[in-house]
Amino acid sequence: MAPHATLPPLRGRVTPDAPLAAFTWFRVGGPAEWLVRPADVDDLLLLLRDLPETVPLTVVGAASNLIIRDGGVRGVVLRLGGRGFGEVVVEADGIIAGAAALDAVVAEHAAAAGLARLEFLSGIPGSIGGAVAMNAGAYGREVVDALDWAEVATPEGLLRMTSADLHFAYRRATLPVRGVVVRARFRAQPGDAATITAEIAKIRTAREASQPVRARTGGSTFKNPPGHKAWALVDAAGCRGLVRGGAQVSELHTNFLLNTGGATAADLEGLGEEVRARVLANSGISLEWEIKRIGEVAA
Numbered sequence: 001m002a003p004h005a006t007l008p009p010l011r012g013r014v015t016p017d018a019p020l021a022a023f024t025w026f027r028v029g030g031p032a033e034w035l036v037r038p039a040d041v042d043d044l045l046l047l048l049r050d051l052p053e054t055v056p057l058t059v060v061g062a063a064s065n066l067i068i069r070d071g072g073v074r075g076v077v078l079r080l081g082g083r084g085f086g087e088v089v090v091e092a093d094g095i096i097a098g099a100a101a102l103d104a105v106v107a108e109h110a111a112a113a114g115l116a117r118l119e120f121l122s123g124i125p126g127s128i129g130g131a132v133a134m135n136a137g138a139y140g141r142e143v144v145d146a147l148d149w150a151e152v153a154t155p156e157g158l159l160r161m162t163s164a165d166l167h168f169a170y171r172r173a174t175l176p177v178r179g180v181v182v183r184a185r186f187r188a189q190p191g192d193a194a195t196i197t198a199e200i201a202k203i204r205t206a207r208e209a210s211q212p213v214r215a216r217t218g219g220s221t222f223k224n225p226p227g228h229k230a231w232a233l234v235d236a237a238g239c240r241g242l243v244r245g246g247a248q249v250s251e252l253h254t255n256f257l258l259n260t261g262g263a264t265a266a267d268l269e270g271l272g273e274e275v276r277a278r279v280l281a282n283s284g285i286s287l288e289w290e291i292k293r294i295g296e297v298a299a
Contacts, residue, residue: 029068
């Protein structure tokens, strides 16, 4: 990519050859050719409008469900920050949250306001933008069950899209080309604040008991195939505790990969592919990655 002149004049932060590993839950990966953190929605719209189509654009949220490969990411990596995109507004029957707001924080705002039906967000690691983009879910509910609308920045301007417009499916939404979620409204209903808070505590306790939440890990590695649980297929294939380099399949929950300290992205992705091969050989089922893998393999 050509030097800075390729990018429009932005008010936000633009960093060349920017390290990305520290942003990710796995703590692995190479640098971004350019890391762009827009100041606000107008800044983002300017970037999307004027960035040449030949320049790759990759959106990174909380990076809780992401492996960035060791060779880094070409073009522009876009990261929305809390200052311009993290506001949470409580309404009588719902919550409007910026894309950078953490899912768990939105659940807490709802609880404090006595709004029910958003407790499931407390069980999803990540931010609202990513949750909408992948129809994230946990504990029996998904984004599609609660979303009223999402505002999506595009090269043509700002769109307000309903659930129907987004064509939600299992762990997937259909966004416009170069569309970036900037905020979303979730429906809720009045409830008892103490009951809602207790349900969130119950979800957190269940997560901590069953998932390696304090390790260098991501979200669920593989999608659940129809009629099956990915963790059970991985376990049945003998992969619990399987190691490759500094990467390991969690002993606590086999649908989680761990960076035990010195893993590379190649270790993690390679281990995931080994697990997929073993599951296919054992059960005949081909697991589909839920964790996104982006960027270039190191030379």
